[in-house]
Amino acid sequence: MERSARRPRPVTATDVARRAGVSQSAVSRTFTPGASVAPKTRAAVLEAARALGYRPNLIARSLITRRSRIIGLAVGYLHNQFYPAVLETLSARLQALGYQLLLFTAPQAEHADPLLEDILRYQVDGLILASTTLSSRLAAECRAHGIPVILFNRTTDGRSTVESVTGDNRRGGRTIADFLVAGGHRRFAFMAGVENSSTSRDRERGFREGLAAHGFTGIERVVGQYDFDRAGAVAASLFGRARPPDALFCASDHMAIAAIDAARARGLRVPDDVSIVGFDDAIPARWAAYDLTTFAQPVEAMVEATVGLLQARLADPSLPLRRVVVPGALVVRGSARLPASGVAERGGRRVWIAAPDEARRAAPPRRARAG
Amino acid sequence: MERSARRPRPVTATDVARRAGVSQSAVSRTFTPGASVAPKTRAAVLEAARALGYRPNLIARSLITRRSRIIGLAVGYLHNQFYPAVLETLSARLQALGYQLLLFTAPQAEHADPLLEDILRYQVDGLILASTTLSSRLAAECRAHGIPVILFNRTTDGRSTVESVTGDNRRGGRTIADFLVAGGHRRFAFMAGVENSSTSRDRERGFREGLAAHGFTGIERVVGQYDFDRAGAVAASLFGRARPPDALFCASDHMAIAAIDAARARGLRVPDDVSIVGFDDAIPARWAAYDLTTFAQPVEAMVEATVGLLQARLADPSLPLRRVVVPGALVVRGSARLPASGVAERGGRRVWIAAPDEARRAAPPRRARAG
DNA sequence: TTGAAAGCGGTACCAA
DNA sequence: TTGGTACCGCTTTCAA
Secondary structure (H helix, E strand, O other), rough: OOOOOOOOOOHHHHHHHHOOOOOHHHHHHHHOOOOOOOHHHHHHHHHHHHHOOOOOOOOHHHHOOOOEEEEEEOOOOOOOOOHHHHHHHHHHHHOOOOOOOEEEOOOOOOOHHHHHHHHHHHHOOEEEEOOOOOOOOHHHHHOOOOOEEEEEEEOOOOOOEEEEEOOOOOHHHHHHHHHHHHOOOOEEEEEEEEEEEHHHHHHHHHHHHHHHHHHOOOOOEEEOOOOOHHHHHHHHEEEEEEOOOOOEEEEOOOHHHHHHHHHHOOOOOOOOOOEEEEEEEHHEEEEEEEEEEEEEOOHHHHHHHHHHHHHHHHHOOOOOOOEEEEEEEEEEOOOOOOOOOOOEEEEEEEEEOHHHHHHHOOOOOOOOOOO | OOOOOOOOOOEEEEEHHHHHHHOHHHHHHHOOOOOOOOOOHHHHHHHHHHHHOOOOOOOHHHHHHHHOOOOEEOHHHHHHHHHHHHHHHHHHHHHHOOEEEEEEEEEOEEEEEHHHHHEHHHHHHHHEEOHHHHHHHHHHHHOOOOOOOEEEEEOOOOOOOEEEEOOOOOHHHHHHHHHHOOOOOOOEEEEEOOOOOEEEEHHHHHHHHHHHHHOOOOOOEEEOOOOOHHHHHHHHHHHHHOOOOEEEEEEEEHHHHHHHHHHHHOOOHHHHHHHEEEEEEEHHHHOOOOOOOEOOOOOHHHHHHHHHHHHHHHHOOOOOEEEEEOOEEEEEEOOOOOOOOOEEEEEEEEOOOHHHHHHHHHHOOOOOOOO
């Protein structure tokens, strides 16, 4: 009774074969790019297929080819306005390569393991995790099965079995520090995302390193958890203190916007009373009412890198793991006071160009790059 | 264990059966919810499965069950900030029911047919089209195959073979007209989305009906195409005219935000010089810098309706087609001048309550519904 | 170039 | 409750 009504049997290759008067194998070959079929046979098959409305069953195909041409995508949280662009670009690029995205929404704070178990049952050819991670156990298992796993906008600590594509979080943080110091700010604050996020952590680290190089320590710190309301609340508390910061760097644009609202609500002018800088260059960053100065994560380039990693690994699973860091730039708009110099026009937008030797003097060269 | 250059053969039910000393059928039954398996057998199977890292192959299963438990989702454009919430809610609800979303980005202006052909090869159990449509030919074909098709935030003209879930676009437009008239506005303008979108068309129709009922005709009209830059440009042109409108209704929040930026750029104050109203109640609508008065489309309810339609139709494909219109409410914020009365607090937000009899008096019954 | 036949990894029906 | 077996729709040998 709760047995669902039967669906009409779809047209199969056998049906087409019968109608075209050929074998089912011939039908299969006709729909297989490189196969050898006589033009005449081929024509007959195509004609019959058209007449019957035949569509090859990709599920059946992937059972035998062992490739589903499906990529699993787990997304941590979509509220960050950075993601619509990512999803769109990623989906389009993958579609062009003949892959489809199976979408999952995952918790961003913890591991996405339980969900991934489900995804894996679908025999996905690869896995992209955006703003979420997986346990090293599961990562190892994917690796053992030859399923590429790529973290997008996240990375893992130390050596691990997954690849990643991130913006240049650390340098971004450092650049923002240089920029704010050059702008004459003195009292700095940082708003973190979720605590276990490598992205937030690296941005903070770069920021602190940059400030330290200029002799600033003792930065105020609040946690916005990448959540708009929470970000607004902690920003308000920050601005309500006896000596509020004159510069606030938020680990995402989304939180920076909340912070701007909070500042204005307290009668503070942005950037006259307080400079607020974000990270991502999400779509709303350029909306005039916020006009956010922010470190841009180039979506196109990040997606390109992700797809590249995926393709390479699909072709040769034994490739060494890579972690791609896509360079970005500090896009200068109106939410932070401008330094006297260093702002330049690049590709239709204003960016901050740190004076190289001053930067080098301030931050002596360290070893290559800690993992 | 050694080197896994090629993709290692995944663990199959047969492997598990061998290890557990039972038949492959027993393994299958163990992983089939309602099947009859002796506790002892079951335990042995589970143990072997755990040891081997067995995961049932859903692709294989769906080949025989003829149900993929995959729902195809084609999205027209994600830039509208209304969609992140939709995607998240939809994905979560469907996941809870054991369905997954296969994501496709489709052109919003034309039919999504070519893409849908691809989707259908994946044997999806259902299809949700958000802000895009399909040809009636393909719709009929889906229907013939028993594949439910549900339009989300779009509908079709006349009788058709697809179901739809929309907000109450027509009433929304009418309500906004009432609201603006009550607020004392005199020169009205409307910004359309893309021309062939039922959503934009219905909103406009309601708006015009509402205004006409109050004796206003000759509304200025521009087309923003749901595109931010374009919306900003046409809004600017509108505000640059000799007698600019004192009230502008934009068919989406996204465009309304662009319009607010454009108004302010010309030195117009919102709402003192011009009232701007949107549609959707997308996330940024409540951001303080825009504080948009907008007709809310209840995402949760719309998703709920969509999932409901899907489930019902999956269970019984012969059900009559329905078009669900989910009621909304005009959320009153600060981007439009307030009428003297009619604003009330409902569920934590301020909404506009049109006086019913006045509305009825103002709008005399016309012929049933214009085609 | 072609068709027959053996799977791919499961499910479902059957008799035992 | 169990195992044997016939498929699901397609790809891929292999001989002809």
